[in-house]
Amino acid sequence: MRPGKMRGGIRFSHPLDGLSSPFEDLPTPSVVTVALQQDRSGVCALRVKKNDVVLAGQIIGESPRPNGASIHAPISGVVTELIKAFQDFHGRMVPAVVIESDGAANPCEIPADTDPLAAVQQAGVVCFDHKTDPLAAKLEEARSRKVGTLIVNALDGEPLLSSRARLLLEQAEAIAAGIDALKKILDLGRVILTVDANAAEAIAAATRAFSGAVQILPLRNRYPQAVDYLLVQRALNVEIPYSLGVRITDIGALLVDVEAMAAVGRGQPVVERFISVATGKGHVKNLRVAIGTPIRAVLEHCRITPEPGGKILAGGPMTGTALSGLDQPVTKEFAGVFVQGRSEVVKLEEAVCIKCGRCVEVCPMRLMPFLISGFSEKGRLAEAAQHDLFACIECGCCTYLCPVRIPMVQFIQFAKGQLMAQRKGV
Amino acid sequence: MTLRELIQMVVVLTIVTSVCAGGLAAVKLATREQIDYQQIKFIKEPALKKILADYDNDPISDRLQVVTGKDARGRDVKTTFFLAKKGGTVKSLAFEASGPGYGGPVGVMIAIDPQQDEVQAVAVTTQSETPGLGTKIVDDPAFPAQFANKPVSANFNLAAAGGQIQAISGATVSSNGVSAAVTRGVELYQNVKSQLGL
Amino acid sequence: MESVLTAILTVGAIGMLAGLILGVTAKIFYVHVDPRIGQVSDILPGANCGGCGYAGCTDLAAAIVQGNAPANACKAASDELAQEIAAMLGISVDTQERQVAQIFCQGDAAAAERKFTYMGIQDCRAAQEVSGGDKACRYGCLGLGTCVRACFFGAMHMGPNGLPVVNTELCTGCGSCAQICPRHIPKLIPVSQKAATFCSSHDVGRAVKDVCTVGCLGDGLCKKVCPEKAVTIEKFLAVVDPAKCTGCGLCFEKCIPRIIQAVVLTRDSKKKAA
């Protein structure tokens, strides 16, 4: 099958360095901090009290939405503190639970749920992508819209991240089981697996595990094709607009990633994440990390000493979120860890655009980034919106290539924020 | 807005414009002579002085007006010929012609020896060419000198158009204006020569 | 003489025609325009700053003339101008006290901690969006000068310590700065106000102490000492009621971080009398 044509974007030179490095288990930390909002479900309702004893996998935060994802205790131990306003890595103030490990791994007994959708909901599975929607809600929506095509994504979102490809290689069976579970919920006519064309071993593993039931679509590395809308376009050749309220399920397709499929396949509550750790010099390790583990522990395990004046990112180097400190715990939203030394930090300035057009050439949404960001800079927000501001997916390709290093993505975010605030104000 | 106001407006405007026109007509009457004199003095005289040599009369007063054609609306177009005489015989005949230049029409004064049917001299009278470029047709004496002492039947076009005149480099358009003016002038001369009674 | 007559008759006729057309046009498009609108908008400052809520000075002028806005609706015009407008229109105007902006934060680089180093657009609103701003205090001034750029009247500048400074002589009290600041640090106070707490933090004292040496602890020492009961504590922040405060200064001494201070309206300074 032929992939849809993609315009723009960037082909990075060493995309999958970490494919050959197996997942290591990070030793269970003695204390974890679990934020009670880790996905689009909203803030979960607290289900434990201070000094409660919890088992690993026990629900400590219940989703406010019927099909939302609940939050489970990643380790067994004692609740030592309930934090009312914990500032998470987005800057949001959310409640959090601190659990001190009892040293033993005491798993919680989970009654096997017969309804597969309820099982997904119970396990707190989310889509481990940029948006972290709860998977059950997505499945519910997909079922109501009679979705017949499933796209399973094993492409890693950004350069230097390799956890999805590696996961496909290591846990192809679990992923296959996950897909089977989805087949029970949805009437799937077609399943497509998108995978990096360079990940030959992973493709081989997938071919073995799926035994022909799944169409495998190898794609040459090209950032940001893993963004949901672009990926649907590559897989199905349909362009769904970003920001117009059109959803992927509207065209009868559902996009999930391999990590979510593996979680469904394992049938266990989600209490861990598979992440890649990298520094400015390249890939370091692939890790399996308990949710709530502070970044400090991750870095210590990888023998990385962060430099003052450097950057610690949750996620990849293109769209990752910079952390203000090392105490931030890993959450379901954590895609990876990327550490930059002081000298590697890119300095973006409010320079004057020289109209070289590189940003226009590279923008996968075919926007005019320099204009949008220029309007934003000058406070001409209406004109920014006129130039399709809201179609920008903030992938950062424009800024990456800009020779004068205008912080276009930030200007775009700024304009969006101001406009949304105005809209709310009205 | 009443009818009264409307009438008032019309009346005021009519009066004001009439008064203005009357005043202007008076000024015009008072200055007419002076304007005619100035026009000839400043436009014609320097050029005449430049191109006419060897005469003992006042060519400005010895001038003839001859109908040389019709304009688009069928009215007569007149050309003024200045006569330079020596001892009563007409030595030269000077008149103006114009051609298209870069910044507008270029006017030249042409002096022709009616006996020899030969162009004696040419001088630029009016022009609005670019200073330093097109104005070389005035400032560079070598250029108009090319026209002198050539029979009226000569080809006064620029060399590029097959004629004998070397254009000023960088000012081809202005040069062409002069050469077109002279070409038209000698044509006109040949057409009306008989009417001049010489 | 004949030519003079020709001129007069011709041009007179053209003038008459023009007059007719003009008259007919005027008749078709006739309307009464209140001349006072122009006069009022001549008096107004003409900055079109929008502080009054109308689209521009002319719009406001029309509203004032039609009685839809008070004569002193322009925030930027001085009292005298308002009086002048009122006098012209023959209406009265209740004089409102002039207000000026003051900066309610003193956490400069030496006094307040920063969580991290912010790199990006030099605009406080943008910085606020990035992990909630770099200042450790959630309420403190971010110091990127967005308010300064928003001031239409050039009444603000960034001080040497990285905090904005209001020139109260130029400040018209239009409130643009207060509106644009993501942390609402500039606040309008009446010119007669004697004392104020130059801090905006609603955090509890302990948390404030951790991040800033000049933050309001909300311990209420000032409230206790104030003879006029002019100070109240609202969510861990002391607030001075300008109507009650006499400026006696008793509270100044009691305040541990010394953030309750006299308001000094001199040029280029809100600086303490301490």
Added chain:
Amino acid sequence: MAARVVNEFTKGFWKEIAPLRFALGICPALAVSTKVESALGMGFAVVFVLCMSNVLVSAVRNVVPDKVRIAVFISIIATGVVIVELVMQAYFYPLFLVLGIWIPLIVVNCIVLGRAEAFARKNPILLSLSDGLGMGLGFTLSLVVISSIREILGSGTWLGMPILPEAYPGFGFLLRPPGAFVIFGLILGIMNLISARIEKKRA
């Protein structure tokens, strides 16, 4: 009164100097500023028209109905312009040739109508005369400044007299239309700079 007369006169030289302050009457300032000589001629023509129209407008200010006032003003101005045209033809013929179409175009110069509308129709004759004289001379001054720069740098002369050394090759660009635009633009920039400086000093 005398102070007001002086004031109305002097404001035309810096505070309200046209066309440098207001973007009005740009065209003649560009067109006739190749040489200082023609700039002066044009300037004086405008001075005459302005004074005449200001005085006449002021004289009839209480008689003319409001609706036709601008038509009347225009007639008056046009009359002044034609007088200039005729007189110039009669007595300053070479200048008339240089200025050409720009003499009749004074009639549409916004400065002239602008002063009639904004000043003369509200003020007595003496003040209007003073205003017209000041504004007109200010306009002349603007033209002279622009034309001096163009003439000196463009051809090395001022009012026809050689100023720069013989060897100065001239910069013909400045004598051409684009040069006029550029010089005008740069002068406006410099004026802004000076005003900003003055403002700063005052503050």
Added chain:
Amino acid sequence: MKEPGFVVAVGPHIHSGNSVRDMMLHQIIALLPAVAAAFLVFGADTLRVAAIAMGSAVFWDAVLQKLFKRSLSIGDLSAAAGGLVLAMLLPATVPWWVVVLGTLVMLLLGKHVYGGLGCNPFNGVLIAYVALLLSYPGLVGDYPVPTSDMMMTQNSPLLELKDKGAEFLDETFPLQDLFLGSTLITGTIGEVSKLALLLGGLFLVLRRKISWIIPAGFLSGLAGFAAVFWLIDPETYASPLFHLLAGGSLLGAFFLATDWTTSPVTKTGMALFGLVCGVMTMAIRLWSQWPEGAYFAVFMVSMLTPFFDKLRPKVFGSKFGSHRQVQF
């Protein structure tokens, strides 16, 4: 401070390393073959003009940056590159003061009055070139006889075409010489060797420093237009190949029309821009007083750049509607 202060910023957190300096350096390198070719033909004067142009450009840039109170950024090499391109448009015999004046005009009117690099609507090099050509036609528009007697002037191929027609062009200027450059051919410094220009241009295209679309459009527009007239009347009109190889076609196509700031940013815009430039070049060569039209053409057509840029691609997914209304 308890923690090391990490940097927090919005992504992307890595950068391609593109920079103005890098782009300008590429441009300078790309012109080196042309400079070398001119050196072989015109001798040391080539280097004199190039050095004066680059030096004075950098000097004026620094002075004007000071004057306009901008931070000093001569290190971005933009002035140096601009100076070198200007030198390409001048004859090797041009006096030093003309070059110095030209770079002043270039940096003042083509850069600093508009706010510095990237803000100018017209290419400074072209502004300077046209201003100089109009002011000193003899010094800038006349070309020396290569190597032998540089005091004499000689017709460039296009001037020869303009003056004498197309009849003997092939004999006077063998295409091979036009392409490789030789002492038979005079012109500006940058017009000597088309091979050198092509090498430089392809270098820029392959290194992705300029878009291939503009030169392609330019050259095809020029060749197409020339071909029409040549096919109608090969006696009077020169062949498209001659027009491609003579004068500044390649210089204009690869080094002037591709100026980032004054050319369009969208692909369609670039294609049209190039095409119109090419056609305009031919129109000027055929009908105006100037023998060469490439430089004027680029200058003029950059007025249209804002309009070409309105021809932008459809936004991703715009089949479903307009993105201008937010519907979150």
Added chain:
Amino acid sequence: MSQERIEFGEIVATDGRTAQVRMKRSSQCAACSCAGLCSPFGKDWMVVAADNTLGAAAGQKVRITYRVAGEVKASFILYIVPVFALLLGALLGSAIDPFHNTDLSAVAAGLSFVVVSFLLIRKYAAWKYGRNRSYHPRISEVLSGPER
């Protein structure tokens, strides 16, 4: 390419179901430095007849809403079409030359073509916009009470 336009104005007169509303020609006039001098005989406002469905009274400020043809299209029809008619007429006139005086013929034919073009525009406008009420201005909101 038509668009909905909203303008603000003041009622100067009412008669039955329609009201004469005076409105600023455009906000752009406010920003212009010429301050009305552009139009010595004109004015920077215009009066339109609007459907007075809300029963507003003279002196009230109102919002009026109407659909207009796009500016570009309108200026093309009203400005460019007559000019081309003039050109075409003059060309034809001077080519056929019925009066044996090219200027006179051109003038006569040109002027008659302009008149015809205006008649055609009138027909077109009536056909295109006349029946559709949405092109007719209507008062959509009363913003303020009468003056004083």
Added chain:
Amino acid sequence: MQDYLLMIVAAMFINNIVLIRFMGNCPVVGVTSSYESALGMGAAVVFVATMAGTTCWIIQKTILEVLEIEYLQTLVFILVIAALVQFVEILMQKVAPPLYRALGIFLPLITTNCMVFGVSVLNIKEEHSFMQTLVFSLASAVGFALVLLFMAGLRERMDATGRVPQLLRGVPITLITAGMMGLSFAGLLGMV
């Protein structure tokens, strides 16, 4: 035909009414911040200049020259142009109210614009025939409209992403840009 073609090219570009003949700078400086209003204004000027040019020519030939009062040209022309614009406005409002409403501001901007008056005078000065008057006025006005349009485009681009120094913003930079546009037209020298 060739003559008219050359006249058109010359009037539109080579002797562009704004950039080379220096007429009508005020609107170029004032109106050109948006591309739509430049288009509307341009169309209005094309209309008014053509109408005024031809009307003035007719007046000149049938009244002024016949009565030998050419010296009153300035006075008569300005009155005629003003009345004409007024008249046309009434006419347009009657002919097509919806279209007229869409245009709003553009017509009255014209009367004191020296370009309209200048073209009318130039026609007489350069002794054009009626056809030439028509073509010259039209072409000059189109040249004006083009400058307006190009300037609007360039300014839109400059405003969006440029950083013109404060001191030069607005009129000064527009003038300089106009100069540059005129400079580029030097490429067409010699075409007529």
